Amino acid sequence: xxxxxxxxxxxxxxxxxxxxxxxxxxxxxxxxxxxxxxxxxxxxxxxxxxxxxxxxxxxxxxxxxxxxxxxxxxxxxxxxxxxxxxxxxxxxxxxxxxxxxxxxxxxxxxxxxxxxxxxxxxxxxxxxxxxxxxxxxxxxxxxxxxxxxxxxxxxxxxxxxxxxxxxxxxxxxxxxxxxxxxxxxxxxxxxxxxxxxxxxxxxxxxxxxxxxxxxxxxxxxxxxxxxxxxxxxxxxxxxxxxxxxxxx
Amino acid sequence: xxxxxxxxxxxxxxxxxxxxxxxxxxxxxxxxxxxxxxxxxxxxxxxxxxxxxxxxxxxxxxxxxxxxxxxxxxxxxxxxxxxxxxxxxxxxxxxxxxxxxxxxxxxxxxx
Numbered sequence: 001x002x003x004x005x006x007x008x009x010x011x012x013x014x015x016x017x018x019x020x021x022x023x024x025x026x027x028x029x030x031x032x033x034x035x036x037x038x039x040x041x042x043x044x045x046x047x048x049x050x051x052x053x054x055x056x057x058x059x060x061x062x063x064x065x066x067x068x069x070x071x072x073x074x075x076x077x078x079x080x081x082x083x084x085x086x087x088x089x090x091x092x093x094x095x096x097x098x099x100x101x102x103x104x105x106x107x108x109x110x111x112x113x114x115x116x117x118x119x120x121x122x123x124x125x126x127x128x129x130x131x132x133x134x135x136x137x138x139x140x141x142x143x144x145x146x147x148x149x150x151x152x153x154x155x156x157x158x159x160x161x162x163x164x165x166x167x168x169x170x171x172x173x174x175x176x177x178x179x180x181x182x183x184x185x186x187x188x189x190x191x192x193x194x195x196x197x198x199x200x201x202x203x204x205x206x207x208x209x210x211x212x213x214x215x216x217x218x219x220x221x222x223x224x225x226x227x228x229x230x231x232x233x234x235x236x237x238x239x240x241x242x243x244x245x246x247x248x
Numbered sequence: 249x250x251x252x253x254x255x256x257x258x259x260x261x262x263x264x265x266x267x268x269x270x271x272x273x274x275x276x277x278x279x280x281x282x283x284x285x286x287x288x289x290x291x292x293x294x295x296x297x298x299x300x301x302x303x304x305x306x307x308x309x310x311x312x313x314x315x316x317x318x319x320x321x322x323x324x325x326x327x328x329x330x331x332x333x334x335x336x337x338x339x340x341x342x343x344x345x346x347x348x349x350x351x352x353x354x355x356x357x358x359x
Contacts (some may be wrong), residue, residue, distance in 0.1 A: 008356070031306050047273060067347070070300070075310045075311045075314065076311075077311070077314040077315045077317070077318045100287050111318075113317070113318045113321040113322060113325075114314060114317075114318050115314050115317055116314075117307075117311075117313075117314060118308045119307055119310070121297045121300050121303060121304060122296075122300060123293075123297045123299070123300040124296060125292055125293065129288075129289070129292045130292070130295075131292075131295055131296035131298075131299035132296070133299060133303065134299075134300060134304075136304040144326075166269075171254055182326065184331055184332075184335075185328075186323075186324030186327045186328055187323075187327055187331070189326060190323075190327040190330075191320060191323045191327065195316060195319050195320045195323055196313075196316045196317060196319075197320070198318040198320070216315070217313070219317055219320060219321050220324070221321060221324040221325055221328055222318060222328075223328040223331075224331055225332075225335055227336065227339075229332050231325070231328070233321065234276055235317075
């Protein structure tokens with residue numbers, strides 16, 4: 001009798017606990033995707049944010065951050081490197097930079113399909129006492145597999161590329177890649193589930209691909225229909241937030 | 249605790265100087281100001297460390313994203329090669345059909 005009474009008393013609580021209907025989870029805003037604003041030089045050529053390196057096996061890379069850097073990381077599809085205490089102090093602080101040599105791992109990193117991510121973390125304060133935040137960059141290296149020239153119409157600039165091209169702009173904007181001959185693009189339906197899909201867009205004519213800049217990144221490969229077929233790779237990065245670096 | 253010590257110091261100091269309340273008052277105000285500044289700086293520094301940790305967390309999966317990019321590009325490469333093979337085959341068939349059309353019709357010859 002007592003057991004029955006207990007069961008009757010606690011049953012509603014058990015039901016509520018199991019269904020979870022009484023628990024309201026706080027809605028989380030998606031993490032902001034910041035513009036890539038690390039810059040520097042690669043093999044003596046200036047780079048900024050999202051850039052292309054040559055197909056050489058070894059590269060001298062200089063990173064210049066707009067903020068002081070406490071920890072610098074390099075992450076590829078193959079390796080993770082960490083450099084601590086890279087902060088430069090002194091009266092003038094001419095560079096908040098770091099230099100290193102990167103030898104691409106043959107067959108993995110030098111295929112032109114392995115973006116290298118540069119991360120400069122900072123726990124410093126700006127002159128207003130606010131955290132300066134961290135800075136990021138992406139490098140992608142050319143490969144002889146990608147030789148098809150294109151016109152990269154990206155973020156108000158119009159530049160030529162050979163094989164590999166990149167574009168960084170605000171998420172949601174319309175960008176184009178134009179070729180001098182008829183091309184085809186990889187079909188998203190043929191990319192296995194679980195893998196990132198190619199950049200979402202359409203051909204506005206046989207030679208011009210137009211896509212909407214994603215939030216985050218996407219890559220799309222093209223091939224010329226005329227034999228001998230040549231390939232091109234386009235890598236795009238869309239941001240929805242920019243670090244204010246004005247008062248550092 | 250701090251105010252007790254400060255009251256004791258003020259009382260002791262007033263025995264040797266008539267300006268003790270003024271001097272300790274100014275010193276106390278200054279100390280309070282700088283202590284407050286120090287606490288604010290410490291809090292800001294902690295915020296910066298928290299921001300850095302959040303940045304690290306947000307980019308913890310960057311390696312996996314690079315691997316995903318590579319897999320996707322490789323899959324796209326394979327897909328393009330298949331599409332191109334089909335295009336080439338079609339082109340070869342069209343070419344063969346064209347060549348056949350261009351061949352002159354055989355004339356029937358009478359013995």
